[in-house]
Amino acid sequence: MAGSQTALREANRATVLDTIRRYGGLTQVELAAATSLSAATVSSIVRELQGAGAVDVRTTVRNGRRALLVTVLHRTGLVVGVRIGTRHMAMTLADSAQEVLVEQTLPLPHEHRADTSLDRAALLIVELLERVGSSPEELLGIGIGVPAPVDVATGTISVPGILRGWDDVPVGEVMSRRLGVPVFVDNDANLGALAESRLGAARHFQDSVYVRVSHGTGAGVVLGHQLHRGFAGTAGEIGHVQVDASGAVCLCGSRGCLNTVVGVPALIDVLRASRGPLSLRDIVTLASEGDPGCRQVVEDAGATIGGVVAALAISVNPQCVVVGGELAETGETLLAPLREAIRRRVPLNHIAPLEVVGAELGARAEVMGAVLLALEGTTLLTHRVDHPDRDRVPG
């Protein structure tokens, strides 16, 4: 009987902690309601968690009454990771131990403008800090990923025309002026590569390539555990490799780029006649449900992208290719033909057979990369993987 009591208490403690994480911060009264535990139980569990250094309790005011606000106790120093996408902005508030405190996603309009989107990003950051009961003073840095190549020295997009309405906008400076903390800007695929190589599917490999398949396609290259951006930040921009010499002219000005063939507008176009107007999310859902038309379009995209990734793999000889981005949520539908195309073209070596796997961090890869970028930039993160020979591929 005593054993089951302990187990029950364990379970209740886990429920309370999960609930706090989900809402960022709750008062004890709200916690009792949200967990369906009695006020007395919640109060005693919170005291226990506080004693163990897991949560923080402070007085606040709710509806004009004094109340006790419970938040996850975080290490000193918070950072925000932001991914600004084509149609969504995703944001994660984390502490210096990479513990995620709260997350939020905001849909964005087609061809959203830098002024409106950065304004909303700044307000979101301040509101999320409030939600976990922190003040802006605790914020030490911000990492931002954008779907275009970035000159990391200035935090500005380095190739004009790719992200309309964002050219010549010093993203880092604009955000840093508003929030008074250092801001680090990078390409979204680079951030996905950083996160997967530190925390995800590529963490056991020193050389890896991360392919982000979303509205456009891009790649991040990690060599010897370090992100390789290239001098102007355009390394890994496989979305602009030519795959159709007589194809459409791309935003970048070149002809028949990979993005003009497998970018989401292209996929939507080929499905329009039979499936009506679809969004990227619809294509992912329908393909995952087995809709033959959507599956075929995703499979063909996988094969085309695989051909381009094969060329990149021949150039840099990674041990692992990690595939992320929304379209990768279709799993093997995208991955199998992509892997097959790489296998057919990349010469096998006896030392390290090339692995092609899905992103372990899933949709979170880029925001977590932005968190890591901010932590490394503010030197809050001292841990660095610097043992080049440590992780030889097993087998």
Added chain:
Amino acid sequence: MTTHQGDWTMALDEEARMTGENAGTRQPVLAVRQVTKRFGAVEALIGVDLDVHAGEVVALVGDNGAGKSTLAKIVSGVLQPDSGQVRIAGEPVTIGSPAAAHALGVSTVFQDLALCENLSVAANIFLGRELRVSASGPMDLARMELESTKILRDLTVGVPSVLAPVRDLSAGQRQAVAIARTLTTRPRILVLDEPTAALSVVQTAEVLMLVERLRAMGLGVILISHNLADLRSVADRIEVLRHGRNAGSFDAATAAPEEIIAAIAGATRVAMPSWARR
């Protein structure tokens, strides 16, 4: 419990999928044809058309007095058109009252939300449609709490407790509760009037994500708002009304904001940025 969650949304998904199969020639779940409404000298609506498909978010924009609310009220049975036709799933219908609209699968969340501040989230969600233990028995509070929790979870809405009184909720959470309430009648069409007005950015984000979720559930959503950025973020199509007339229809995935603003303002020539001229 978890395996059964979302039973009630599955019916919607099924329906949406079936409609999706012949998407090429798909039938709108709601079709408004040549609807006219006059209030004395005021021409509130003149020959207005509107189509909404399952799993589609249609935004209605226009200046004050353009006819957005009048059109919403006709669809939700509050007002009757002087002439014209409303069809639901191809069938011509007369929506004589809000109750008739509900029966036809059209639910509306008006700007004032009409929630009872002193009642719990669960009580508000089932207000006027309380579940009972038996036909004439007492209210089944446990089941209402359970169902409310399910609905909110399927919407992935951040409301801490269905037992909390509505007065303790934020503006964004209230909007979510008002939307959740409409879903108990399993509507096919949902009309949202200014759902992001006076919300903070985090709350706006939550409501917009909620609209995306409703779309994924296969509902046809009519979204009315003054905030073009919010509308363009989640809408599939943007219908502009001007002085009670259709003034333009735009694909939200391709239209430039300048074109939409020009249609709202009635500009005959659109000053397009150089990159938008194709």
